[in-house]
Amino acid sequence: MNIHFYRRMTQVVVLIIIFLIPIFDILRYDVAAKELYIFGSVWTLGLPTDTFTDMSKHGSAAVAIRFVLKAVLPWFLILTVFPILGFLFGRFACGWFCPEGALFELTEFLTLKLIGRRNIYMKKSNDPAIKRGNPFLYGFLSILFLITVPPITGIFLTGFFIAPAVIWREVSHLQISAGLYTGIIGVTIYMCITSIFVRHIFCRYVCAAGLMQTLFGWLSPYSLRIRFDRKNFARCTNCKGCEKVCFMDVLPRLPRKDINCVNCGECIVACEKELGTDNNLFSFKFGNKE
Ligand code: SF4
Ligand code: SF4
Known part of the structure; x- marks a missing residue:
């Protein structure tokens, strides 16, 4: 087993974790309740209702401290993750953990098998010398991929905004709400466009997380x-x-x-x-x- 195997396993595990996060209610911004849920509980400043009527120094300090700890600090920590990763590991997280990167690699592989080159627009000097596959088989696999993976991913990712129990009820009764439709269609369009036409150009020039790692990895000695x-x-x-x-x-x-x-x-x-x-x-x- 070499690096390639371990990287593929890591990508699969990360994908599974992302899909499981809403199912286990670890993180969701519930659009119906307009609340952020973390580990099943609403994320609030945790202030008693009479706090805002308490104009004393003690009351104001309590509000300020709570605000910094529960609103400012978490965002600050989230925003520093990618610069710190970049400073220490360069773009390692892009190569090993990014689900979009994994998706682009998979669609590049299918393209290689279908037309003998990675890029759908032109042949490049660094295209792998890979044997083209049966066009019917790989054409079928590509279409199967496009009609199944993006909508299923859309259903799972909508779980970050609609409670998974509600989604499951809608899917099992084939009564899809406008919210779930929006999630499925949005993710499907996004995945089809990025995985067919954009691919690693997105990683190089668009992805904010990737660009932060690039910048800090580049500056870091x-x-x-x-x-x-x-x-x-x-x-x-x-x-x-x-x-x-x-x-x-x-x-x-x-x-x-x-x-x-x-x-x-x-x-x-x-x-x-x-x-x-x-x-x-x-x-x-x-x-x-x-
Ligand atoms: S991205 Fe970096 S580590 Fe990966 S094949 Fe290219 S040069 Fe090697
Ligand atoms: S050209 Fe071939 S032998 Fe030379 S460094 Fe690259 S993989 Fe190794």
Whole structure:
């Protein structure tokens, strides 16, 4: 089992966790109640109703402290997650945890099998040399994917806004409300457009979480990155396997720190295939020192 296997397993586990969050009532902004639910309870400032009539210094201080602890601090912590991740691990979270990244990789694989290249618009020099599959089989799988995965995902993700018990009742009685329809159609359109036409362009230029990790990973002298062993360059057979597996279009043998690298480790796996696990020229390292 190599990095590729562990990364796929991580992506699957993250997807399952995301789908389970609403089911276990861990997080939901309930649009009907207009309340934020965390672990089944409404998230409030927790102030007694008479607090606002208490004009004393003690009363005002209690309100201010509660407000900072329950409204400002949680948002601050949430907003610092991606800069901290980027500072320490570069875009590792994009390569290993992002469900959209996993979706783009899957649709790129189907495209490769169908038309022999990753990009639907043009052939690129780093397209993997993969054997095209049976067009009927992969055409069928692609259509099956598009008509099932986005609507099902839409049903699960709507659980972040409508109680899953309500959703289940609507689905099982085939009485879909306007809210659930909106969720299903919105997610389906979004997933179809991004996974067919946009893919990793979204990761490179649009995703706010990705861009924060990029910026802080780039500025950080300590962040995790893929390192090519230049001292042993002579071992390289120039098979270009490391370039062809890179869905972020990075040239991993170049010494510069490329801000688009998501530390997925696929270039390590490709080089292991060519040179064996002991001679592989790539490794993960923290910091800028060679
Ligand atoms: S350079 Fe390697 S680790 Fe970075 S994105 Fe490309 S394949 Fe993944
Ligand atoms: S996969 Fe390894 S051997 Fe092949 S080109 Fe890349 S570094 Fe060289």
